[in-house]
Amino acid sequence: MxxxxxxxxxxxxxQWTKEDDITAGLxxxxxxxxxxxxxxxxxxxxxxxxxxxxxxxxxxxxxxxxxxxxxxxxxxxxxxxxxxxxxxxxxxxxxxxxxxxxxxxxxxxxxxxxxxxxxxxLEISPCTNGTGLNKTIVRTEDGMVSLSHEEEFAKLESILTKFVDVDGQLGRAVVPFPHNQHFNADLVRRFDDMSLADRISELGDQLTPLDRAMLEVYLSALCGTGDLKDVSFFEVLRCWALAGYNCVDFLATSAAFKLAxxxxxxxxxxxxxxxxxxxxxxxxxxxxxxxxxxxxxxxxxxxxxxxxxxxxxxxxxxxxxxxxxxxxxxxxxxxxxxxxxxHVNRAVKINAVARGTDLRSFSGLAHPVGGLNYVSGDGATPAGNTHLVGLGTGLRPKDDVDAVLATLRDLAADADVERLVFHDWNEDEFSKxxxxxxxxxxxxxxxxxxxxxxxxxxxxxxxxxxxxxxxxxxxxxxxxxxxxxxxxxxxx
Amino acid sequence: MxxxxxxxxxxxxxQWTKEDDITAGLxxxxxxxxxxxxxxxxxxxxxxxxxxxxxxxxxxxxxxxxxxxxxxxxxxxxxxxxxxxxxxxxxxxxxxxxxxxxxxxxxxxxxxxxxxxxxxxLEISPCTNGTGLNKTIVRTEDGMVSLSHEEEFAKLESILTKFVDVDGQLGRAVVPFPHNQHFNADLVRRFDDMSLADRISELGDQLTPLDRAMLEVYLSALCGTGDLKDVSFFEVLRCWALAGYNCVDFLATSAAFKLAxxxxxxxxxxxxxxxxxxxxxxxxxxxxxxxxxxxxxxxxxxxxxxxxxxxxxxxxxxxxxxxxxxxxxxxxxxxxxxxxxxHVNRAVKINAVARGTDLRSFSGLAHPVGGLNYVSGDGATPAGNTHLVGLGTGLRPKDDVDAVLATLRDLAADADVERLVFHDWNEDEFSKxxxxxxxxxxxxxxxxxxxxxxxxxxxxxxxxxxxxxxxxxxxxxxxxxxxxxxxxxxxx
The missing domain is CATH 3.50.50.60 (FAD/NAD(P)-binding domain)
Structure with missing residues (x-):
């Protein structure tokens, strides 16, 4: 039937595996x-x-x-x-x-x-209390910073809160009805004309270099672009409003709960x-x-x-x-x-299987944006290995799998990657x-x-x-x- | 057709009006x-x-x-x-x-x-920036307190936050999936066995007498009961979780947006x-x-x-x-x-029309619970008067409209009430x-x-x-x- x-x-x-190299079809x-x-x-x-x-x-x-x-x-x-x-x-x-x-x-x-x-x-993608590498590593041009998940969240919360707080009410006054963009149309237009990069500039030295690096990586992963001038600030502000004007749920609605x-x-x-x-x-x-x-x-x-x-x-x-x-x-x-x-989104999403469970609670961020900028433990496979999700832009994994593997290992603590699974939506004539x-x-x-x-x-x-x-x-x-x-x- | x-x-x-007294049917x-x-x-x-x-x-x-x-x-x-x-x-x-x-x-x-x-x-029921009596009056056995809406919200936020914070995470750890009560079943049972009154007792002197009065009025209006021993604490905790674990949305989901x-x-x-x-x-x-x-x-x-x-x-x-x-x-x-x-809910909801617009931004609370405990401006009628909503328990408005009118005037700054509209759900054989x-x-x-x-x-x-x-x-x-x-x- x-x-x-x-x-x-x-x-x-x-799909890529050590044994079979790259194969098309899933x-x-x-x-x-x-x-x-x-x-x-x-x-x-x-x-x-x-x-x-x-x-x-x-x-x-x-x-x-x-x-x-x-x-x-x-x-x-x-x-x-x-x-x-x-x-x-x-x-x-x-x-x-x-x-x-x-x-x-x-x-x-x-x-x-x-x-x-x-x-x-529902299953929960992020794991912040696993054994192994239970932390976040941020690589920037200034070096490498290791954060506990609590520190990472506190930082993100402080950064994102500054980013969206255009009205002293974390966006509630500007976007009180997130499903209705005709409400406050003048303000909507003003913020829609701004790019993410404009908003970051506006914040100026309210952000430390590390703050700015983390924000850029986060927004780049969210919006699938290596150039933050290309995305409307209103679109992110509205997404924040839809998620309840707070960081926990903003993160939770974007990448926390998946179907078992x-x-x-x-x-x-x-x-x-x-x-x-x-x-x-x-x-x-x-x-x-x-x-x-x-x-x-x-x-x-x-x-x-x-x-x-x-x-x-x-x-x-x-x-x-x-x-x-x-x-x-x-x-x-x-x-x-x-x-x-x-629309601007040219994200590349890489699923990887890394041997063992050490990376289940791990996240890695890399700045500047462009290339593979984000990787995070997403689940555990039945065979007892870790499913990692990587997000980036500017990659063509099927043409240069070695580069992807190398970056992935770099970003994810020398992960022993045994499988990659991906789809190139940018080369795809039915999505572009x-x-x-x-x-x-x-x-x-x-x-x-x-x-x-x-x-x-x-x-x-x-x-x-x-x-x-x-x-x-x-x-x-x-x-x-x-x-x-x-x-x-x-x-x- | x-x-x-x-x-x-x-x-x-x-319906009650000055001219026609009580009439049945709407x-x-x-x-x-x-x-x-x-x-x-x-x-x-x-x-x-x-x-x-x-x-x-x-x-x-x-x-x-x-x-x-x-x-x-x-x-x-x-x-x-x-x-x-x-x-x-x-x-x-x-x-x-x-x-x-x-x-x-x-x-x-x-x-x-x-x-x-x-x-x-959608229209917004609460109005906190109107002309006229733009404030909240709380009457308790100790006297009368007048609060600005900002003060009222700050108080409610502090009180409710204490009330729900059973896990140091405002309920997120206990109820991470508010639509799925099988999750954390043991904890659910523990909090379901508690009543609202039990939880208030537990807080003891973390609440001032005014805090406690406001909390009791609020919960009584929410749950339609004059006896807070009768309601499961878990049920309120879960409602808080559904609303995003924060006071703004807890209030917004319960009584803010109505259909025009x-x-x-x-x-x-x-x-x-x-x-x-x-x-x-x-x-x-x-x-x-x-x-x-x-x-x-x-x-x-x-x-x-x-x-x-x-x-x-x-x-x-x-x-x-x-x-x-x-x-x-x-x-x-x-x-x-x-x-x-x-279930326990024996709420009485009274719609009232008060002459003029003075009360559009007004709220009144009365403690102890039982009787009419809460009144608030809900809208403006086309004739330019104010629609008030009153909530309470233990009232039988159709049998004693004078008592309701008297309490309403007491609670709502001598409102000049010209119309009441209500349904007694407790006497109603199809709802009880x-x-x-x-x-x-x-x-x-x-x-x-x-x-x-x-x-x-x-x-x-x-x-x-x-x-x-x-x-x-x-x-x-x-x-x-x-x-x-x-x-x-x-x-x-």
């Missing part, structure tokens, strides 16, 4: 087999809704519509579900190649975790529930190249020449690749411009970047335009969510929003 | 007219699912099932939707008779507000969406007296003698009245026992109490049993939600949980 949680191999991602429950349930005999001439993309936005919209009785077609360019989020299931452990962490402050993902009985299956069985296990629940309705047709490895809205129907043309029609189309292509689909009529200018400018972080000014300039429909074509992506933008939660929010809009119309 | 937002009059609630968009869409000609012999109760739990379950193609019967004892939450729509202003406040940390309600495009329609158009406007979205599927049959003013699970079907008998059959039944009767329905087979002993013990607060030991002893199904009968209520228990959010969580469980079965 195609809906069982079989573990197949996606052609995406890479075992993952995100792969649906067979890759299509379309049959010429039961071909639907006009779907109620077609959905481009089987990330969380597309999965949510497709599921909601299929559940509500609509005939839905889901076309996915990749050979798997999940978009910029999937797990490689290796030796009984889920390595997250993309989006990983969730929190109960994220309403849309939490509702789904609860609905699928997964809300009590992995994101792909979760994403399968959406897909399988939709498929079980019998009203979902789907085709993987089927990139859509053109979309034409003829007024009475939308026609989709895939790269392989196949074409489909639907009364409504939901396009969930990420911001950075939206421009690559040929729309007729053309995308509205603001949408196209936003896609051409694109990682989770979204908008450039200065983009939120005020483009968000409304990005959410707008055009005729029978609707656009949904976590990249322009109102709440947890760039997160799994935002993708589910957007899929739900647009799914509801389409459903209300189709019902009439 | 029965689904339009007509404003009809519910027979529930009371205008409200929560009243559905006509009160039933059942027709003998289209009578359904066997529904897929029947739902008892049209509060948020029942509305959510009924909507989700009807949307997913199931034939649903919704039976409601009252003449309106919303259960312990409804608005009286008077002179262009929604007075909330029951559940009022929401927050984006409440994932289930937030998802729905977003889905219905209401997430940006009122709760009944929101609840109508659920009902109307369900009704629009054409798969929802409903009957108001139809209390169910007996439920018999015959194995192949569940039979419901209403007080008026009518009976219905369904493959599954979802009962959303509140904890305190679950025992009043005759179940066959009988309710499992733990469920029955929990219902017989009941207000929002749920569990007694010491009940969470550990009964929660699992309360969530358990029995054959074809499933039980859903915010009173035993995993997350925001006793809240609108918890009701939606529960309706979603049970609706999904039934749907998965019916699909097979």
């Amino acid at each position: 195609s809906n069982s949680f079989g573990k197949f191999t996606t052609r995406e991602g890479y 075992p993952s429950v995100s792969v649906v087999q067979p890759p299509s349930n379309l049959k010429p005999s039961t071909q639907v001439d006009l779907y109620d809704a077609a959905v481009i993309g089987a990330g969380y936005a597309g999965l949510t919209a497709a599921r909601d519509l299929a559940l509500a009785g609509q005939r839905v077609l889901l076309l996915e360019a990749r050979d798997r579900i999940g978009g910029r989020t999937y797990s490689a299931n290796i030796d009984g452990y889920p390595f997250e190649l993309g989006g990983t962490w969730v929190h109960w402050y994220q309403p849309f993902v939490w509702r789904e975790l609860s609905r699928y009985n997964l809300a009590t299956e 069985r992995g994101q792909s296990h979760f994403a399968r629940r959406f897909f399988d529930e939709a498929a079980a309705t019998g009203r979902l047709d789907y085709k993987f490895s089927c990139p859509v190249s053109a979309v034409a809205d003829h007024g009475d129907a939308v026609e989709l043309t895939a790269r392989d020449g196949s074409s489909f029609k639907a009364r409504r189309l939901i396009c969930t292509a990420p911001l950075n690749v939206l421009k690559d689909i040929q729309f007729s009529p053309a995308l509205p200018p603001a949408k196209l411009e936003a896609s051409e400018r694109g 970047g990682a989770w979204a972080w908008l450039r200065p000014g983009m939120a005020t300039e483009y968000l409304e335009a990005l959410r707008e429909r055009r005729g029978n074509v609707l656009f949904a992506s976590g990249d322009w969510a109102a709440g947890w933008r760039g997160c799994i939660d935002g993708a589910i929010e957007e899929g739900g929003r647009v799914g509801k809009e389409v459903l209300d119309e189709l019902r009439k | 029965s689904n339009s937002f007509g404003k009809f009059t519910t027979r529930e609630g009371y 205008p409200s968009v929560s009243v559905v007219q006509p009160p039933s869409n059942l027709k003998p000609s289209t009578q359904v012999d066997l529904y897929d699912a029947a739902v008892i109760g049209a509060g948020y739990a029942g509305l959510t379950a009924a909507r989700d099932l009807a949307l997913a193609g199931q034939r649903v019967l919704l039976l409601e004892a009252r003449d309106r939707i919303g259960g312990r939450t409804y608005s009286a729509n008077i002179d262009g202003y929604p007075f909330e008779l029951g559940g009022t406040w929401v927050h984006w940390y409440q994932p289930f309600v937030w998802r729905e507000l977003s889905r219905y495009n209401l997430a940006t329609e 158009r009122g709760q009944s406007h929101f609840a109508r979205r659920f009902f109307d969406e369900a009704a629009a599927t054409g798969r929802l049959d409903y009957k108001f003013s139809c209390p169910v007296s007996a439920v018999a699970d015959h194995g192949d079907a569940v039979e419901l008998t209403a007080r008026d003698g009518s009976s219905f059959k369904a493959r599954r039944l979802i009962c959303t009767a509140p904890l305190n009245v679950l025992k009043d329905i005759q179940f066959s087979p009988a309710l499992p002993p733990a469920k029955l026992e929990a219902s017989e013990r009941g 109490g207000a929002w749920a607060w569990l007694r010491p030991g009940m969470a550990t002893e009964y929660l699992e049993a309360l969530r358990e199904r029995r054959g074809n009968v499933l039980f859903a209520s915010g009173d035993w939600a995993a997350g925001w228990r006793g809240c609108i959010d918890g009701a939606i969580e529960e309706g979603g949980r049970v609706g999904k469980e039934v749907l998965d079965e019916l699909r097979k």
Whole structure:
């Protein structure tokens, strides 16, 4: 049965081991087999809704519509579900190649975790009381500093608090309703026009050189950029507000709680529930190249020449690749411009397995930013080794694995690395970047335009969510929003 | 059309004005007219699912099932939707008779507000920068104290912080996963066995007499009890954890953000969406007296003698009245026992309109607890007067309105009250109490049993939600949980 949680191999991602060197493709429950349930005999001439993309936005919209009785077609360019989020299931452990962490402050993902009985299956990534190297090492141009986790947190708290405290209320006065950016629009614009680098300059000598180094590494890892001039300060301030205006939860919402069985296990629940309705047709490895809205129907043309029609189309292509689909009529200018400018996140995330448990409670930071800047113990594998997560920019791990291994060993106390698992989102033609972080000014300039429909074509992506933008939660929010809009119309 | 937002009059609630004295019944968009869409000609012999109760739990379950193609019967004892939450729509202003406040940390309600495009329609109840009496007056046996709002908050923060700080981490160590009470089960049991009064005793002289008075008034208003021995300390600690372990958000999640158009406007979205599927049959003013699970079907008998059959039944009767329905087979002993013990909340909530705007930023507290203990400006009416909310226990406003008016004037600086709007939830046979607060030991002893199904009968209520228990959010969580469980079965 195609809906069982079989573990197949996606052609995406890479693995390195000492024995096999680099190999392409990863075992993952995100792969649906067979890759299509379309049959010429039961071909639907006009779907109620077609959905481009089987990330969380597309999965949510497709599921909601299929559940509500609509005939839905889901076309996915990749050979798997999940978009910029999937797990490689290796030796009984889920390595997250993309989006990983969730929190109960994220309403849309939490509702789904609860609905699928997964809300009590959280694991905690950071470990600060392990044996072995239970500390944080910060390397800067001035040398190396070793901090206990308590010292690291106290420092981060003091630094981040200065960074966000633009109103003497840690951001509460400027962003009292973090899901509503129309509130305090003038202030929003002012802070959206500022970059992270601008804000750091503003703080001047309120930060020591070490403070500044840690802040830059932290922000670089959060936003996936080696140049902090490229990210809007408002976007980080808003994220801080969403997390409750405090450092503990800011860190907790960004990288603390992950799913014990992995994101792909979760994403399968959406897909399988939709498929079980019998009203979902789907085709993987089927990139859509053109979309034409003829007024009475939308026609989709895939790269392989196949074409489909639907009364409504939901396009969930990420911001950075939206421009690559040929729309007729053309995308509205603001949408196209936003896609051409694109979001800045070029993060490289490296999963590594290090022998033994010494590094479970270890974190390493390196300044200046650019390259691999952050590594941290993330979990323990069933074989008793440590799962490390590394974050950086400017790396091309598949082309230069030795450099990555060397930096990793440097950063992580000569870790004896026996496996790497990674996906290069920047080279990936269907994402051209990682989770979204908008450039200065983009939120005020483009968000409304990005959410707008055009005729029978609707656009949904976590990249322009109102709440947890760039997160799994935002993708589910957007899929739900647009799914509801389409459903209300189709019902009439 | 029965689904339009007509404003009809519910027979529930009371209003007092200088001109008309006490009158029963309130205008409200929560009243559905006509009160039933059942027709003998289209009578359904066997529904897929029947739902008892049209509060948020029942509305959510009924909507989700009807949307997913199931034939649903919704039976409601009252003449309106919303259960312990409804608005009286008077002179262009929604007075909330029951559940009022929401927050984006409440994932289930937030998802729905977003889905219905209401997430940006929040209004803020507390006002701390108005003209007029911009302060808090605390009356205790030792006299009267006047505090600025900054002083009041600083005091409350210091008091509540002591109250919850059982682990040196403001509760984070004891309740790291506030939606999962199986985590740290031993500690949970220990704190669940303690009452609020026990915890106050434990603090001893860490609290000044004024601190203690303010804490007791605050907890009494939060939990709706005049006797703090009756409420589990864990339940409050968990609520603090859900709110992010800090005083600002603890206050914000409990009584800050309300819906500009009122709760009944929101609840109508659920009902109307369900009704629009054409798969929802409903009957108001139809209390169910007996439920018999015959194995192949569940039979419901209403007080008026009518009976219905369904493959599954979802009962959303509140904890305190679950025992009043005759179940066959009988309710499992733990469920029955929990219902017989009941939750403690006997809050009386009084909406008052005071002439002018002087009291918009005013709060009054009175100690000892019992009687009307708390009053606060909640909004401004279109006519330019102030909406005050009073909370207390032991009052029977409809029998002794003069006493309520006198206390209100006492507490609220001789307010010139021209209107009262209230509902006595304690005298109400379909609730027998207000929002749920569990007694010491009940969470550990009964929660699992309360969530358990029995054959074809499933039980859903915010009173035993995993997350925001006793809240609108918890009701939606529960309706979603049970609706999904039934749907998965019916699909097979």
